[in-house]
Amino acid sequence: MPTPRMIFVNLPVRDLDRSIAFYKALGFANEPRFTDETAACMVWSDAIFVMILTHDKWRSFTDRPIPPTTSSEAMLALALDSREAVDAMVAAAAAHGGTIDVNPVQEHGFMYGRDILDPDGHVWEPFWMDPAVANGDAPPPAA
Template structure:
């Protein structure tokens, strides 16, 4: 069986959150979506469950994180530096926030962080997959 990850996020506005994640390239899986939540698919192995606060409460009674807090940062790999930049532009244009932390450019790795409408932080990361220790030919 393929190992998968399901990330559950409490959200305030389901329709706005669905639109935001679709703008970033996620696809909604209607089979696992209802009035209380939406399953958003990034890849065959990565799913994000957007849960209204009422639906979230059926999973845990722990308090919701305070606004402007960061209890985690989720990272997604991108194919190019331009794709990293495009995700930040899409976030800003669809109710999120671009560059919630300063961009990082280390030459072989480039990342920019964004936040969704509820403040959940995502790092979009590109890394050069070319070997750095290859002998010149």
């Protein structure tokens, strides 16, 4: 059996403890085997991990500059089970140092999403999609 495919998203952060608390509030779990004073592994699922790295640790991997918090390189979307779960994650982000609704709320009937910034300006997009549309059992409504 092949090894499962996994993704590790690496993000530079200014305050590791604050970022650990933020991601825990969103529902991520900390993996202590890959956590120390310079980095923390935050687990979203069996295949999705976010490595939050102090700026010094980040710079040990690359010479590329850390972008300012006012820019975006990527928007990381997380599929959730319901609209209510999307709203709950957004509320948790707001209560733990995040900025909510940095882009317009996406309301398409079969899909609902909102955007948040973590304390370091990384954009996350919790969203819900009708399972019938996601599984291909129903087409998305015409625009």
